[in-house]
Amino acid sequence: EPEVTQTPSHQVTQMGQEVILRCVPISNHLYFYWYRQILGQKVEFLVSFYNNEISEKSEIFDDQFSVERPDGSNFTLKIRSTKLEDSAMYFCASTRVGGNEAFFGQGTRLTVV
Amino acid sequence: GESVGLHLPTLSVQEGDNSIINCAYSNSASDYFIWYKQESGKGPQFIIDIRSNMDKRQGQRVTVLLNKTVKHLSLQIAATQPGDSAVYFCAENSVNDYKLSFGAGTTVTVRA
Numbered sequence: 001e002p003e004v005t006q007t008p009s010h011q012v013t014q015m016g017q018e019v020i021l022r023c024v025p026i027s028n029h030l031y032f033y034w035y036r037q038i039l040g041q042k043v044e045f046l047v048s049f050y051n052n053e054i055s056e057k058s059e060i061f062d063d064q065f066s067v068e069r070p071d072g073s074n075f076t077l078k079i080r081s082t083k084l085e086d087s088a089m090y091f092c093a094s095t096r097v098g099g100n101e102a103f104f105g106q107g108t109r110l111t112v113v
Numbered sequence: 114g115e116s117v118g119l120h121l122p123t124l125s126v127q128e129g130d131n132s133i134i135n136c137a138y139s140n141s142a143s144d145y146f147i148w149y150k151q152e153s154g155k156g157p158q159f160i161i162d163i164r165s166n167m168d169k170r171q172g173q174r175v176t177v178l179l180n181k182t183v184k185h186l187s188l189q190i191a192a193t194q195p196g197d198s199a200v201y202f203c204a205e206n207s208v209n210d211y212k213l214s215f216g217a218g219t220t221v222t223v224r225a
């Protein structure tokens with residue numbers, strides 16, 4: 001069964017450092033997303049990406065965040081200068097065109113110290 | 114602002130019994146309502162969805178009910194099994210806007 005894969009599974013970084021979270025969406029999907037989940041809370045939308053550009057972003061996704069699809073398979077989330085409150089699980093997801101079922105990766109646990 | 118949320122944070126169920134998980138939503142413009150299951154240490158997993166013009170949809174051991182009059186969504190799990198222990202989230206989205214707005218989640222624990 002096709003799946004979304006994310007690396008690394010756990011990332012520890014110092015406050016102020018840049019991090020890049022990586023995702024490989026399902027190959028025939030065209031919509032890509034990043035969500036985050038602070039421990040014990042609900043999943044929150046960050047950004048959606050289609051046709052090589054951001055289609056929508058939330059208030060959380062400020063200018064410290066960026067996304068990129070550097071090649072035909074990877075989809076990355078960069079946080080330029082991490083803050084303590086960026087500590088969370090970050091989930092990548094993808095959907096096919098016209099599809100309502102989002103497939104989520106296993107997540108990257110980001111810990112900012 | 115408008116949001117999707119759940120009534121109860123936890124639900125304890127005896128193995129073999131039926132489970133009912135509830136969700137209240139406020140965005141009447143949503144086109145789809147979806148249930149996701151999240152097991153410990155994993156990402157959300159799609160269970161079932163229902164379009165806003167329907168009031169019931171059945172899957173394998175699961176049924177979703179939508180009451181648009183009171184803006185209420187429920188997930189029924191028949192013959193609950195230990196593998197059903199997880200956090201369940203309701204979510205909503207709209208046609209041409211595939212982002213998901215999640216509710217707060219209900220933790221279901223199945224007792225043997």
